[in-house]
Amino acid sequence: MMDNDTLDMLRTSLRHVLTEATNVPLADRLGELGWDEVVADDPVTALHTLFTLKGDTVSSADALGPRLAAALADALGDPQLTTATVGMESPFGPSSLTDGSLTVDAVVFTPPSDNPVVVRVDGEHLAVVVGSALTCTRLTTTDGELAQFRLTGTVPASQVQCIEGATASIAWSAMVTHGRWLLACELVGIAQHVTDSAAQYTGERIQYGKPIGTFQALQHRIATAHVLVVGAARLAEHAGHSGDEWSALVAKAVAGQAAETACTQAQQCYGAIGFTWEHEFHHYLRRTYVLDRLLGDWRSLEREIGNELMNSRHVPKIGML
């Protein structure tokens, strides 16, 4: 376990890495920090810290992609996949596998080169192809800064490695769980930043001769957001330590909602400036929107939770004393 001083130092250097203006990939910059060792030593604290800070700084670096690959490689016991690029659900349609060939349609955060690309065909099938066999186009996204690419192409079956059945579905859901936890951390980082900045702004902005933060309408907006953010933060922490599927599901559901609530409340407090690039807020709003939609938006995750409760007739408890 990391002690507090080490953690503080880690935070400082990660903040630097996340905010410096450079084209060097995040993985390389982290490498200079000895990141792999830090992760090996205390993965939960290290990753929790990285992703929360990534949210806090709205960094657009691709930290998630490599983690998804690592989780998948781990679940499949295939170290080669550590360098894979994992394809996420494409808005344009699914990937499909027929007798003769694999048709890919997937979204990724970093363009693959000649490394393997893993796509999900359906619940029972994952397909692995070499990245250079696919076409990669940059998407114009709602976020605008977080890069997303569409991978397409048709590859003959002979060049496709197929992972099937329970192995495929278990590995994929382990990866989803890992990804949901990290996204929950990132969303919590955003939500905390947005709430705190808005609270600060309302203390500085004067209307009617006083800081607008003295108006109860605004105090209650920000307080409402903060409450959900605290709950989300506790769930994200717990999801990291427990590593279980259910905790990650609930954590991501609450984190997405907390970030959205924080943005909505904050934006109203900012007034017109919150609709412009004159203030940093706009980055956070659009980022929230995109991250919430990765691996399930909060509303659909809430439904997933509710359906599970009704169908299993069991209400699990997260966290024991």
Added chain:
Amino acid sequence: MTVAPDTNPASQLSSEMFESPTAYAAALEAFLSTDERATPYLGYRPHSLEDSAAHLTGLQALLFDTGWSRLGWPESAGGLGGDPRFRAAMFQTLWNLDIPIPEPFTTLEILVPVLLVFAPHLSDALLPGLLRGDDKWAQAFSEPDAGSDLASLRTKMEPDGDGFRLSGQKVWSTFGHLSQRSVLLARSGGPGHKGLTMVLVDLDQPGIEVRPIRAEDGENHFSEIFLDNAWVPADRVIGTLGQGWAIAMYMLQWERGAWGWLQQGRFHQRLQQAVELGTPNPEFAQQLGHAYALAAALRLTTKQTVERLAREEQLGPEVSVDKLLLIDAELATWDAIRAYLGPRFEVDDTLQWLRHEYLFSRAAPIYGGSQEIQRTLVAQRVLGMPRD
């Protein structure tokens, strides 16, 4: 952790249970689900509040005599030592087995820590009886003209010989008409916070009249208390004269923190009951999922608070977050249950108790400091937003 040797022959506790709340909870669960003395409480559905109070007094005595409810309280309170996590674990276990928590336990959570710190001279004599349920206490703070603005309360406290005389009116005292004593906040000095003193007053005396008030669900949940020259001896002052406000604030960390943990257990239990009773229907998936997610957030947030209390950390204004999450979770839980069970919830005779709990859930944004007051506290004291 100081743990008293447990010499009680009826005790069910063994030394390993003192080691961890988890081991304790598992053993308690085994006891309650197998010992026939506990059977009358499993899935108990009260017919009325008075009926429930009488019935659950038996449970309180059973848990005390067998030692279970004594773990987590210091010896001076009649306990066996151990930190508040054991109490929290007991509450969770009771809910798991669908055993209603006796109301006095919730009062205890709030009043006992205060007495231990500010009136240790009263604890030896009075707290064991309170813990066992022989004695019941109420909390008399609110007045008709002093609710949220508690510091404006007017009940007068004047010296008289070796004690004080109290005159005025209190209202909304939970279980007031079923209690023998009450912790009461009165004005012993000038206006504002500094003039307030906290006392423990006997309710069965000539200068006091207690009248029950019927709540929305038809039950006498609370009372008004009329004081006309009522007597309180000097040694019943909690803390010192003029310290009343500071003590009330100290109390709130328990009221908002520990209380939240106790309630999340109930929400999980009631959701469990709802999914057992209901027919799966995707229409209610999101509402149930939302309620559950909030209950889970409340659980982890108050878990941390209980752990902090166990480490004897002083909690600050951040405990208002626990209370606000509680409000959201409570309202969402009952809305979801009501929606999911549909017409049955409204008319099924066997669900009368559930309807009562539903109605009572609507009080969540009011009691223990209203939602508005908590939000203002969070905004100003936690987030540093400006005060006017």
Added chain:
Amino acid sequence: MDLSYSPEAEAYRAKVRAFLAANLPADWQGLGALAGDEAEEWADRWRDVMAKNGFLGITWPKEYGGQGLTKLEQVVLGEELARARVPQYRAVDTTNIKMLGNTLVKWGTEEQKQKYLPRILSGEDTWVQGYSEPEAGSDLASVHLKAELDGDEWVLNGQKIWTSRGMEGTAIFLLARTDKTAAKHRGITFMLCSIPTPGLEVRPIRTLTGVEEFCEVFLTDVRIPVANVVGPVNEGWKVANSLLGLERGEEAATNPIYFKAELERVIQLARDKGRINDPIIRDRLAWCHMKVEMMRFLGYRILTAVLRDGALGPEASISKLFWSEYHQVLADLAMELLGPEATVREGRRPYKHYRADEPGAANSSNSWIDVFLMNARSGTVYAGTSEIQRNILAENILGLPKEPQTNS
């Protein structure tokens, strides 16, 4: 509430319909069906057709190019245009015709009316609104733009901000501080200033969605003739506020029509996405439908009050809150229905940044992303924030005591 229109109004309706039938393409889908630039061009051309046929500024007196008709006809025109899925005018005409034109009709001098109103209708002049300042948003009455009299000219120094479509403006109407010693509402004057003018600089501001929709306007020793003051000096606050009544009646009638068309698009989206049988989606669509219907009836009440009493009833202060908060829920729902598509921008972007996207718009992600990020979310900020509306509602309509904090 009277739901029937006068025979005169019905006759006018027939006239509008005939005009539309003669001038709209047979397969007209709505402005939303045209791509961005095309829509701008079409709206400009259509505005000319409207102007030439006497359908702009119809309540204005004939001598200034209007038709001398009543508010009721204005409402009928609005209804018919909305139903036919055509805009009343260009987006920027909201400040141009609706705001400044109507203000001049009420407050302008004879000379001002003759000079400006015909040019507004012809499109020669395009007025944008210069009220807000960096330090004067909700508390608009605290405007600082300094105006000092020098001979027969006012000399202006200061800054305006958030001017919608400021880059399109050929002129700007301003609220300026002409008496620093008076109570804050009493020292403001309403002034007109053309663009360009020496000392006036307009700079674009990029909005959330990445487009340059707002401007800030810097004024350094800008000289304006005293003849450019609208209404009495130091009574600009009253001049600016008198607009509200003019706008709300018409809006009350047309808003529900646009929102209804928008809701139909969302229902279609639910169908396209195979979510139409999803019970939760159905609940939410039904909720939206109820709100739009309530908006319609609220609109009738507002209209009835305006037409009967010439003044706004209490419903008017509800209507702003009502549509703006409704619209955010609707936009959320649309984005949810889009699913993962909502993260990738595809298709045309909305023509304007207020209210609903134009009828006929395809259910493309770009249409909804912008409606969600900009149109819907900003609805609770511009034209009086929700907080300010609630204060007004509580204090002026419900008679709740004044919030101690806002007394300054």
